[in-house]
Amino acid sequence: MKTIAHISDLHFGTELPVLAAALRDELQSNPPSLLVVSGDLTQRARRRQFSAARQYLDELPQPQLVVPGNHDVPLYDVVRRFLFPLTRYRKLVTDELDPIFEDGDLFVAGLNSARSLTWKSGRLSLEQIEALRARLLATRAAFKIVVTHHPFIPPPKGSSEARIDLVGRAAQALAVLDAGKVDLLLAGHLHHGYSGDTRPYYPGNRAIVSAQAGTVFSRRVRPSDPNGYNRITLNGNSIRIEVRTWQERRFESLRTTHYQRVEDGWHIVE
Template sequence: MRTIVHISDIHFGRIAYPTVQPLIDAVRGVHPDVVVVSGDLTQRASERQFAEARDFLAQLPSPQIIVPGNHDVPLFNVVGRFFRPLANFRRYISSEAEPFYSDNEIAVLGLNTARSLTFKNGRINHEQISRVRQRFCSIDSKVIKVLVTHHPLDLPRQWRKATVVGRADMAMKVMASCGADLLLAGHYHVSHTGGTASRYPIQGYSALVVHAGTATSTRGRGELNTFNVLRIERPFVTIERYYWRVEQGIFQVFREERYQQAGEGWLLS
């Protein structure tokens, strides 16, 4: 079995500081094999905010798969936005914006969907789609393949009019051909799990999309601060939703979902 902690939308610069140390304690207590951070580490991509994010991440277990979000690209610094969009991310967080981890049970690939020309929405380019094919198609089908992006490739039904990442249709065809299993994302600050078959009717294929809400930001959009724990043991994936308990000052499991990989997709078991 492998355990992945999935946190997202930390937003240093607009953070609920009472949640930070309890989040660190909760993540450590899970003893994850991999920690995934699906973007928006900062609010305005400043050096100070990235330094805070770096110090926070240093207290979490490794290995870590960390991708940037649209808030990690400078907004008001026009030169930085268009000529060095990830300079502070690479300086303070990681030189690699598209990390990869694999062992004999899971393969986890991060893709950077943040773009200088889009202030909120994201995009995947042809080179990245080729990278997905190169990484995932060569891996044994018994290994659970996990893609991490900030901007999601699919959305909950109530968010159907919102925007998914650009070129998602093209990317999903490659995901299907390589048998990608799990798609982890953030961006909308909503916790949700669902299959891709409704939006992408690809015969014989449906991936499981797992959204994480904001772990520490004050921008909860009606949802408590939260993060996910995925316990993977093919053909099962159990997703534990940890929510912030203000009165107790701790993160606790609020909901647990168990999915089984069966035939053309994932079934709630």
Template sequence: MIRLFHVSDVHFGCEDAAAIAWFADLVGRERPDAVIVTGDLTMRARSREFAAAGRWLEQLGVPVTVEVGNHDLPYFNLVARFATPYRRYRALARMIQRPLDLPGVSVVPLKTTARFQWRLDWSKGVVSLRALQKALAIAEAAPRDGLVLVAAHHPLVEAGTSASAQTRKGREALAALAAAGADAVLTGHVHDPFDIEHVLGDRTIRLIGAGTLSRRTRDQPASFNELHVDGRQLSTRARFM
């Protein structure tokens, strides 16, 4: 059986110190097979925030994959946002959008952030054709006898939480991923956990959202998701501090 810890929206710069210490302690004691971080490691994409996030992730001592969240792109520095938006991520380069191949489960990254959008709120999600094609290629190459979990920052469709993602091309991406064999999409952004099934024709795909380890909680306290993969069975539970 494979056990994964799915965490999101840590927001270094506005992190909950007790919550990130609690999570690191659990990883050290329980040793999950991997940690999946679905974006917003930082609050304002500042260098010191990325440095703190990198130190925290390095100390976990297990395989880690990290998605880019909207808070991880420079917001006030437009030159950096458009010219070198990921420069401050270089210390974490080997973890960013890293596919994971574990016994019986493949983790597929899907980028849902953009430097620019034709709408006022750039914090919302968007799936570009390039990002989707990259994710589909990895999903289609995954072993057919295992589960395929897609990791993204924004929920591809709304999940009934108080916060929204409004992900453009999300519904189309979800259908394409399901057709390619994806079993679940793991996301963050809305700061509250959820686990729902979405039926697409003869396919059912799980939508699993993680809460936050920051001080920016919404309806639920600080939490992360624990996932168990046993053959073709996937079970989840939200663990609250």
């Protein structure tokens, strides 16, 4: 059995210190097998915000897999945005933009979807997709997971705006993920926690579970979506996604969704 704590959209610069401390204490008292951070560590990609994010990550359990988000690319510093978009991230957080974690049972590939030429949208490059194809063919892990900042599927009641924010080249990537028998996709960006499978949006492929995390402790929260994160349990042919949200003084379980592995991918267990 493996457990993953999936947090996203920390947005240092707009963080709520009480929530950040509570999350740190919760993860330290019940460490996951892997901590995944799916982007937007900062609000405006400033040095002090990256330094705060780095210090905070150092207080959380290891191992960790971290990818950048669009807010980790400078917005108003035009020179840095186009010439050195992720220099501060690479210097102060991690030099790995497409990190890999593998322990025999678990294979997790992070892909940087943040781009300088867009304000908030993101995409994957053809080179990233091909490199992932090779890695998926090489691994024999029981569970295969891909992490991006931008999502592959919209919220259950999708909107045109949400669809614009889906990761670019998603359909091309899904063909590779399908052939490589990926089980789970993790992302953030929308500040909206939800899960589903990919088949309704990419017909003809296996059903891959996609789990979104809301913003874990930023003030930039949606009115209908409290601060929270996902605690995911992988066990044999089962994926359990527990959404833990902030309830007055602590993170508490809001809902749990179960998926079962079947011949054509993963199906929700009602």
